[in-house]
Amino acid sequence: MTPDACFNREIETLDRDRLDEVIDERVRYTVRYAEEHSPFYRSWFRTHGIDFGSIRTHEDLLRLPVISGSTIRSHQPPVTSEFGFLSTPWEQVFTIHETSGTSGTPKAFFLTWQDWERFAEKYARIFVSQGFGPGDRVVVCASYGMNVGANTMTLAARNVGMAIIPEGTCTFPSRVITSFRPTGIVGSVFKLLNLARRLETEGIDPRTSGIRQLVVGGESFAPESRAYLAEVWDCPVHNTYGSTEGTMCGECDRHTGLHVPEDLVHLDLYDPALQAFVPEEEYGRIVLTTLIPPGGHCGMLFLNCDNEDTTVILSREPCACGRTHLRIMNPQREAESFRAGGAFLNRVDVERGVFQRENMEYLTGEFEAFLHDGDTVASTDLRVTVECRDPAQVDRDGTADRFVRGFIGNNPFLRAAHDGGLLTFSFTFAAPGTLEHQKVKGRPKRIVDQRTGAGTSR
Ligand SMILES: [Zn+2]
Known part of the structure; x- marks a missing residue:
């Protein structure tokens, strides 16, 4: 049997014990990095009486408080004079982002080039796990700009060897389909349904348009709407989940949950009061911790950050695709x-x-x-x-x-x-x-x- 293609086989198929060792090593490095580089975390450790050196494993993260979007907003201008979460010198900051917050001031994010490379690696793994490879041509309908998703996918394409058509919306002219014969489109369920309808009115059958697969992301959806989209385009529809905090999980072509890139981001599931981990197979709030590889740096890191989405861990067992990283259900917005x-x-x-x-x-x-x-x-x-x-x-x-x-x-x-x-x-x-x-x-x-x-x- 030929093993499935992997972008980074060694890390994506690490056995569980070894993967846990990698995670714990990165937890230690990231906590130390926070103490040394993040003004917010340095004073947060003091305020909560935390000896950062005592945080040795991912289980130890439970002893740290959970922070939220409002914590970030209250440690940036105009509330404070400096950005408390900025954790690298300005010379290393490559891009600055703001999330489109639903309430109050948007949260600021700082990314170094290393952050971009790690984000791109996550998406490259996802694309390869979905069957994309050299020669593929993919229209990205996710918006470019302050959101990192579209740019990250574009950067990932360079690693995968495929071409990106960076439209930024699903309202592109139909000649993009007929002239360039793209093999994939990234968009949302609703936008891709609209696009199919528009192509049909222009006499182009989406099912024979050359599109071999669709990637949806940005919001959760029902299995029924995915099935309908797959029928309209007559091709598989793969799911991804990403956030500016750097989550970026993706379904492989087996569609048995979204793989979490466990070596680069740590995901815990908490009860609604954010006090304890939920038991396996139960719904919980996603709480994220950045994992920086030893020696690396990071524009803005998070330890225990509540991202206000909920999910269930479906399995920590190896997937049929050969990948060992855990799989979660499609997250829902709280x-x-x-x-x-x-x-x-x-x-x-x-x-x-x-x-x-x-x-x-x-x-x-x-x-x-x-x-x-x-x-x-x-x-x-x-x-x-x-x-x-x-x-x-x-x-x-x-x-x-x-x-x-x-x-x-x-x-x-x-x-x-x-x-x-x-x-x-x-x-x-x-x-x-x-x-x-x-x-x-x-x-x-x-x-x-x-x-x-x-x-x-x-
Ligand atoms: Zn898999």
Whole structure:
């Protein structure tokens, strides 16, 4: 049997004991680096009475407090005069970034060229694990600019030996497809569905366009929407997950979870109170720690940084692809999770309801959902607006039934909330282009909590 291609076989297939040794060695180096180079961590160790030399293994990280985005914002201008997290001399800073924060001042990030090289290595591993290689031509529809994702993929392509067409959006002219015959596209589920629809109206069949695979990332999605996208393009759809903090996890072509590059970033899962690790196979908040290879440097590092997403560790066993790095479920955004009727629901649950296969005969896949106070105290009405190909020709009852079945799925809490009347549904069937989020610029808000009553806390 020929082993699967790897970008960095030695590190990607290290056995678990050896990999843990690498991680622990890098935890020690990174903590020491923090003490020596990061003004924030130096005083944070003093404030919390932490002897940085006592942090020897990844388990020891549990003894350190968890920091959040607000910690970063409160240690940068205008709150403080200096950037407390900047952990390298200005001469080594290569680029400066700001995250598009949903609240308050954006967080500042500083990257050295070494950071870029490590980020690019992570994406190069992902691309190779998905079957990309020399000769591939990939359109990147993720936006260039302050986000690191698109630039990192472009840099990774140089390592992989493939060509990038850096469009930055999915609104490029169709001649890009017909002239350059790209073999892959990176984008979001919704943008890639829109693109397919646009190509079809121009007489180009996405299934025979030469695209051999799609890479989606940037937000979580339901398996149903991935399956539909794969059907529309007639090719595999691979998942990636990245953040400016340097996570960058990716699915290999086996689609059995996203591999975490464990030698370069350490991921722990915490309980909602951020006090303890959750047991294996349980949902938890992602808490990240940068891992710097001994001798390396870093523009901005994090020890125990809550990135406000949740996931489950699927396996620490070697994958069928030969890689040993652990695999996680597609992370979900905590900001898109809500309590209703004693259950948690996420935008992804709504997406699962929308993308039931029969619904897609009538719907485009675009939707938005609003949580409203229900008819009774403590009940919630989920008002879902779905974009229809033609609102005059929709099987409305069937679509609503299938939505509810798909939304509840196998979740006993959502089922109990629905059966108990604490979670009700109403539907609006909208014409193309008339959703609220389609009228405003920026990241679409597909789920919004507009409740005022008791339902919000139950
Ligand atoms: Zn794998």
